[in-house]
Amino acid sequence: MLKSGKNKIDGLFTKVNKPSRYLGSTYPEEKINKKSLLKVALCFPDLYEIGISNLGLSILYSLLEKDKDILVDRCYAPANDLEEVMRKDKISLFGLETKLTLKDFDIIGFSLQHELLFTNVLNMLDLAGLEVKSDKRDWPIVIAGGSCCFNPEPMADFIDAFVIGDGEEVLQDICHEVISAKKKGLAKKQVLGLLSQIKGVYVPLIGNTVKKRVVTDLDNNLENYSKTWPKVPFGQGVHDRLTMEIMRGCGRGCRFCQAGYITRPIREVSAVLLANKTKETLEKTGYGEVSVLSLSSTDYSQIDSLIADTMAYCKRKKVSLSIPSQRVDSFSVKIGQEIGKVKSTGLTLAPEAGTERLRKVINKNLTDTQIDCTLKEASTSGARKVKLYFMIGLPTEDQEDLQGIVDIAKRASKKSNKLKVTASISTFIPKPHTAFQWCAQNSLEEIRQKQTFLKENIVGYNLELRWHNPEQSLLEGLIARGDRSVGQVIKKAWQKGAKFDNWSESFNFDIWSQSLFDQGLSFDDYLKGRSLKEEMPWQNIDSGLKLSFLKSEYDKAFALKPSQDCRIKCLKCGVCENGVKNIYSKPTEIATSPARNDVIAPCLPPCLPAGRAGRRSETTNQSNGKEGKSRLRLVIQKLPPLHVLSHLEYVKAFERSLRRSGLPLLYTEGFSPRPKISYSPALAVGTSSQGEIFDVWLTAKDSLDFSKLKKSFVKGMELVTYKLLDNNHPRFFKEYIGASYQLTLKLNKRISVDVINDRIKQLLNNTEIIREKVLGLSIIDCKEDSLTFEVECCIDLVPKWIIAVLEQLNIDFEVAEVKRLKFLKELDVKKI
Ligand code: SF4
Structure with missing residues (x-):
């Protein structure tokens, strides 16, 4: 066991x-x-x-x-x-x-x-x-x-x-x-x-x-979980930032979108609460980036006032803000400009289909003119990157729709030479609880042909095409609408070695094809279209959506009939029954950016209140001089378990500690401002340190409050000392020329100290790198099964070179521990 x-x-x-x-x-x-x-x-x-x-x-x-x-x-x-x-x-x-x-x-x-x-x-x-x-x-x-x-x-x-x-x-x-x-x-x-x-x-x-269970009060929910939330990890996540959920549900009713349907009704978190929680959480975590989360963030009724208020704070604190889910309109461009004031971000738009006809089928009722206007605005406003999301294999799709994707991508790329356009192509997968749950999914052959057409036609020096692996999409479609027999296929595939199937490098289509075959099943059994009368495997799961509503949406799709956003007109989908209904944030007292107020008003559903206008004055804590007003030198221990962090992870954790300390940090200039810090040489993963030296530039030198500094650091990152340096104090690499390390080896075979000493002496004389770079070497402790010694060496010699050289000592060992003890100034060094 x-x-x-x-x-x-x-x-x-x-x-x-x-x-x-x-x-x-x-x-x-x-x-x-x-x-x-x-x-x-x-x-x-x-x-x-x-x-x-x-x-x-x-x-x-x-x-x-x-x-x-x-x-x-x-x-x-x-x-x-x-x-x-x-x-x-x-x-x-x-x-x-x-x-x-x-x-x-x-x-x-x-x-x-x-x-x-x-x-x-x-x-x-x-x-x-x-x-x-x-x-x-x-x-x-x-x-x-x-x-x-x-x-x-x-x-x-x-x-x-x-x-x-x-x-x-x-x-x-x-x-x-x-x-x-x-x-x-x-x-x-x-x-x-x-x-x-x-x-x-x-x-x-x-x-x-x-x-389905529905949380009806997201304000209360946020108040509840935020008492102990979030935990800032040390390892780096794909989204290494604070994420604030602003809304659940979506009223747009895109007919393919499972997330939009199953998360209904719309429930917005109140903008005032969000604005306050965002600031409070940024202060307590030290994150330098915040993102808002929802299925369509620009549909949030108070987005203008929320962004204006949050951006005013973010500009002062040099925190970048991102809004990943936006719709295709000029509003998105304005928001992009606003948030680009701290960190330049690209624009992400999802037309989904290439023609107005197909967009009517899926109920994404955007016109070509709207798409072109948004792209034009994006290019003239200085956006450098635009990502366009499309789907292939949608019901009723034909060659004209594929050509439409090519045309939109090309028109986008022609807006400006400086605009990098990425067209990202996914494959339509009919999902349960959507209007398209009865539709057929394209076969492998069809998807491959469509992808080939797009690869041949979406070409240009500022155009990039990305697509999904069609075999992975096939499997996703099979499982999404699968029944209990599919469970046996999953088990068989796992037994044959399938795992991390969402990672293309580990996905093995042959395993899945074989497992299906072994169960007497085929992809076609699951990917074909289904009759509206057919019982679905998920029929005992009540998402709140009436079957009659989904069927009417299905019919409207093929009749090219639109359905309105349910924030404007309720379509009686069935969700808002038994005390559950759409909930909107109240108009807020927080400030609104006039730069965007003029564009948001027409975009809001008429039934919703618009945010209040007003401008918040902006101040920054930046010093005019690039060098800042003062330099703070910190000596920090890097102790287990944080010794397993990479240098990048350690630097991130350090920067967040500094942000939490509330000190007036000086930030670098450019597209991604960061605190101006100089670091002592990076440590390899697994090496701890008794005293890393960091110089941090500040925008003030008087009345500095260091009271929060010590406790802003995390366990394993212990503050040893801090002091303000004189303006003319030398930089780290001018001041320190070497470092001392303590290495402990676990000896697999016993060996006497005299023999080791002899071999070390020989090594020191015979190895060039040691002669040039090692300034001192002494055995601290030698036991039956371990050997500890201290090495003083030039600053650019890293422990792994020392270990490589020690391997020539002809002793059988494993490295048990490597510790950087201190940095050495010229005077500290006694040449051996
Ligand atoms: S019942 Fe009406 S308002 Fe509620 S989610 Fe359905 S369509 Fe929207």
Whole structure:
């Protein structure tokens, strides 16, 4: 049986790339609730850098962390190199903070955001030493949430209970039901019976019909989770920034968009609360970038006042703001200009289809003129990059629609030579709970032909084309509308080695084709069009949308009839019943940028109130001089476990600490301003340090408040000293010429000190690099199984060269620890 254990896990750090993925530390430090009644592991079935950027999981984590009865931990799919070591050394998959094996938890919760991550779920269960099939497993209870659960059938054999809809309230209900069941000593089957009674929980064993759970008060939700949220990770995520959710749901009704349909109704967070929370959270975390999150951020009713207010703060604090989901109109360009005042960002637009006709089919009712106007504005306003998102394989698509994509991309590229245009082409996949859930998906051959046409025609020196792997899209389509038999295919494929199927480098289509064939199934069985009368595998999952509504949208699509945005006119889709309805932010008292007020007003649905006009005066804390008013020298220890951070990760963590300190930092100029800091030479991953030296430029020299400095640093990054330097104080590389390191070797074969000393002397005389660069070398300690020595060397000699040279000593060793002790000035150095 697999085992876990903290020492064993810490030992893994030296054997893998990117050990920071498994470090588990954050700022502020996680609190491990040792007296808990329930242990919950929240798992994301993809690499750390993807999972750590997932807002939903971080919200759930914070809500559970607040509960005194619950110990919560998190876990991500280990990369292949770690998995190899774990399987070889029989180490079980573990929670990052507690290092407990997943088997020790009462609940394991997976976030299912993408069909191509399903094999990773099975792999993680197996790595935890658990049976993958639900009926062969006892405790822990394995639950899943996320958009893929709206068709739970492909994973129904492996997951005990699915959360349908918003997870915040339902997860807490599940936890408390399990706590009470544990107290009563109930068996797993009985617990599952109780869970099926909770609104929003589907238990495959019971086969209950379930109605989606909806969080109706997002303000209250934000107030709740933000008490312990967010945790700033040290390892770098794909979105390494603060993310503020501004709204759930979308009223636009794009007929292919599952996210838009299943997250209805629209619920906006109040703009005043958001503005305040954003500032407060930036201050407490030290993030230098913030992004707003929703399906269509520029549809947020108070976006003008929110952006104006947030930008005024961001400009003062040199924080960049990004708005990833925007619609195609001039409003997006104005917002791009506004937020580009701190950091230059590109414009991302999603026309989705190449012609007005096809855009009518999908209910994305944009005209060519609107698209061209936006592109023109973008190019004249100085945007340097435009990303255009299109989909191929949409219902009724023909050659003219493909040509339309080429034409839009070319017209965009002709707007300006300086504009870099990227056309990103995805493949339409009919998803459950959408108006197109009955439609056929294009075959592999059709998609390949369409992609070839686009590759041959979207060419130009400022034009770039990106496309999705058609085989991955085929698999996504198969699983998305799959039934329980698809679960057997998933299991077969995993047994044959399929995992990380969403990563093209690890995706193996042959494995999937073979697994389907073994089950007597084919892609065509699942990708073909379906009759409107056909029963769907997800029929017992009630998303709130009436089937009659989806069917009428389907009919309207083929009749090229538009449906209005439901913020303007309710289409009676069925969602806003039983106390749930669209909720908009109130007009706010926060300032509005007049530069954008003139363009937002016409874009707002008539029923919504526009924000108030008014301009906030802007100030910056910048000094006019590039050198700043003063230089602060900090000496910082880099101690385990942070020694496994890369230099880049360490620098980010350091910059965030400085931002939290509230000191008046001087920022660099250019497109991505950053605090002006000079660093001592980078340390290799795995090397700790007794005193790294950082010079930080400030915009003031008097009345500086250092009271927050010490506690703004994180555990493992300890502030040793700080002092303000005179203006004429030399720069680091003028002042220091060397460094001393302490190396501890684990000796695999015993050897006497005299022999080692002799060999070192020979080495010093015979090796050129040592003669030139090593200034001193002495043995500190020699035991039967370890050897510790100190090396003083030139600043540009890195420990790995010393280790490479030591390998010539003809002794059998492994490196146990490398520590930088201090930097050396000329006077410190005694040449050997
Ligand atoms: S019931 Fe009406 S307002 Fe509510 S989500 Fe559906 S269409 Fe929109």
